[in-house]
Amino acid sequence: AGLREHLLASLPETMVPAAYVRIPAVPVDPNGKVDRRQLPAPDARAFVRSAYVRPNGPVESAMAGVWSWVLDLDRVSVTESFFDLGGDSMTAVTLVGALRAAGHEVTVRDIFAHRTIRRLATALAEAQAPKEGSFRPVEPYALISATDRAALPAGLVDAYPATQAQIGMAVEIQKDPGKALYHIVHSIRVDDGRPFDADALQATVDGLVTRHETLRTSFALTGYSVPMQLVHATVAVPVTVHPGTGYEACLATERRTPFDLDSPSPLLRVTAHVDGTRAWWLTVALSHLVTGGWDLNALLTELVGDYRRRSAGEPSRQVEPPAVRYADHVAGELDALASEETAGYWRTVVTEQRKFTLPDAFGDRSGPATVCRYTVDVHDLDGPVRQLASSTGTSPKAVLHAAHLKVMSQLTDQR
Secondary structure, three states: OHHHHHHHHHOOHHHOOOOOOOOOOOOEOOOOOEOHHHOOOOOHHHHOOOOOOOOOOHHHHHHHHHHHHHHOOOOOOOOOOOOOOOOOHHHHHHHHHHHHHOOOOOOHHHHHHHOOHHHHHHHHHHOOOOOOOOOOOOOOOOOOOHHHHHOOOOOEEEEEEOOHHHHHHHHHHHHOHHHOOOEEEEEEEEEOOOOOOHHHHHHHHHHHHHHOHHHHEEEEOOOOOOOEEEEEOOOOOOEEEEEHHHHHHHHHHHHOOOOOOOOOOOOEEEEEEEOOOOEEEEEEEEEOOOOOHHHHHHHHHHHHHHHHHHHOOOOOOOOOOOOOOHHHHHHHHHHHHOOHHHHHHHHHHHHOOOOOOOOOOOOEOOOOOOEOOOOOOOHHHHHHHHHHHHHHOOOHHHHHHHHHHHHHHOOOOOO
16 A cells, blocks of 8 residues: 555656556456456546535435445435446436335436436425326236237236337348347356355346346247237246366357247356356356347346355345336337327438538448448546546536547538
């Protein structure tokens, strides 16, 4: 600690690290090289945390308890922005569900608009009547016909139409099964200083599947009036354990083995490769029909965090199922598809926008489409981006989006 303080005192202010992360060992890949992808990122909240302001009154106190639970913090200042505390749009959905369960009628829009506990509590106190168009969850089986419901198999808790995106992916998958399209395989090294615990991992996976109904969802693309997704009451997802020596071969096989959409089996597989040391590889395979990129990260964080607690003999963190279900998204899409107003809006977007053309010096025009790809590493700007988002009352995503639009505006005279 003394050496660290000495070094910090000798550094220019701009070079002082904003956060420190302690790790037991430098992670390596199967070839023994440093695996930078496995290095833990600093807690983003360290960049913008402000002085703690305690809750005032029962409403703020109750909200602070919910925010602490959702964000996994010991305490939350009532004047700190939700985004400064590490929140994002996915976490906001969980927060809204937990606040509603506690009796606070809020929406995701409210979280974005007010951002702090104090401002949100004040806004709720000033609201004299329910907001127009307030959220009403979809009841089970409400989105399908009586004929389709009568044809459903036993053991379900809900069924609703597949979305347009899911149908499109399913068609692409079945056109060329050999390509393993929309087959997500993610493998991470778990090094928590303890021997691998198969029972803890299985219990963690069981809890994950119980909480998230998309992990208990299968698809019936035929046999009903529309392509259907079926939510099963229970689904067994056994964890397969292999020796660590066959890790690379098994990983390659997993990537070549997509899920069978015609099977009622879950679209999730979990594998552990154990080599006898205190570190092991966790491989999770999922179909893109039931998960995406951002929510996959949240899912893996929940999975690994809960496993570590269980394997250490600690109680599992009680995570309530989200109040907003995928069925609610499906209901929104069905309403939009039936709306002439929505169709008219998108017709206007398509017909009244000029085609964007890149300058001649950009892109590859040798094929039927122009390909222009640039990768910009902005990790060194993480702190300043979050500071700017905090000072402007927005989110880091909004700051990056604004920067992207500014760059694009330099390539065209289009507004």
